[in-house]
Amino acid sequence: xxxxxxxxxxxxxxxxxxxxxxxxxxxxxxxxxxxxxxxxxxxxxxxxxxxxxxxxxxxxxxxxxxxxxxxxxxxxxxxxxxxxxxxxxxxxxxxxxxxxxxxxxxxxxxxxxxxxxxxxxxxxxxxxxxxxxxxxxxxxxxxxxxxxxxxxxxxxxxxxxxxxxxxxxxxxxxxxxxxxxxxxxxxxxxxxxxxxxxxxxxxxxxxxxxxxxx
Numbered sequence: 469x470x471x472x473x474x475x476x477x478x479x480x481x482x483x484x485x486x487x488x489x490x491x492x493x494x495x496x497x498x499x500x501x502x503x504x505x506x507x508x509x510x511x512x513x514x515x516x517x518x519x520x521x522x523x524x525x526x527x528x529x530x531x532x533x534x535x536x537x538x539x540x541x542x543x544x545x546x547x548x549x550x551x552x553x554x555x556x557x558x559x560x561x562x563x564x565x566x567x568x569x570x571x572x573x574x575x576x577x578x579x580x581x582x583x584x585x586x587x588x589x590x591x592x593x594x595x596x597x598x599x600x601x602x603x604x605x606x607x608x609x610x611x612x613x614x615x616x617x618x619x620x621x622x623x624x625x626x627x628x629x630x631x632x633x634x635x636x637x638x639x640x641x642x643x644x645x646x647x648x649x650x651x652x653x654x655x656x657x658x659x660x661x662x663x664x665x666x667x668x669x670x671x672x673x674x675x676x677x678x679x680x681x682x
Contacts (some may be wrong), residue, residue: 475603489682518665525654530569532604532675533558536597539576543584548643559594562604563677571651571673578644579671591668603657603674610670617662623661 536558547554565572576595582591591611614625624645640644652659656676663669 470679498627513532522549523650524652525568525571526580527566529564529570530572531562531567532597532600533560533562533607535569535573536595536606538582539573542577543580546581550584550587553585553592554584555592557594559598561662562597562599563612566678567655567673567675570678571655574674575648575651576608577599579608579673580647582644583608583612583669586610588612599677600674602677604677606673606675608671609668611668614667615661616665617663620661620663624659624666641649 536556540554540556544554578594580595587593587610593611594607595607596605596607596609649659652673652675658672658674660672661669661676662672
């Protein structure tokens with residue numbers, strides 16, 4: 469699958485995804501970090517699998533702290549290129565999660581890459597993680613253009629993008645957040661978004677600390 473392709477250091481990731489040239493800087497960063505990142509076509513296939521009930525969840529025990537750090541490493545070179553500070557606020561000694569690590573990685577990849585891609589130069593993207601009773605909470609915040617309140621409910625609809633100047637410049641099909649929400653729901657989690665025009669956007673994910681029930 470596409471994750472295995474990008475995990476191969478001999479593969480030219482840029483050539484494979486040449487049809488999505490707006491993602492090339494992220495692909496280069498992913499190749500350098502040895503991490504997987506997904507093109508729009510595989511994302512659309514993932515969404516089709518989820519909607520058909522064919523997206524298999526394979527839970528394993530893993531450290532959310534380590535996963536957050538690795539995903540930050542993946543986008544760090546692009547953040548530096550855009551003069552964006554990447555701030556990590558992760559509480560140490562968080563409990564290990566028993567979830568599908570690959571799917572949670574896909575969620576973080578999408579939220580972090582979106583934040584870095586849309587954030588203006590000279591701003592800060594912040595990712596945090598902490599434990600809140602029954603949940604482990606992960607937040608991704610940017611200081612971008614923000615989203616009007618009346619448009620927030622459109623964010624998680626497939627093939628929908630909030631119509632802003634930056635979204636038109638960046639392109640994309642609007643599938644990333646739709647698949648993100650479905651993956652979170654498949655892990656019995658919650659995803660929320662708060663945004664203010666001119667100040668930025670924060671996505672919050674709450675995942676059950678006890679993982680997925682057998």
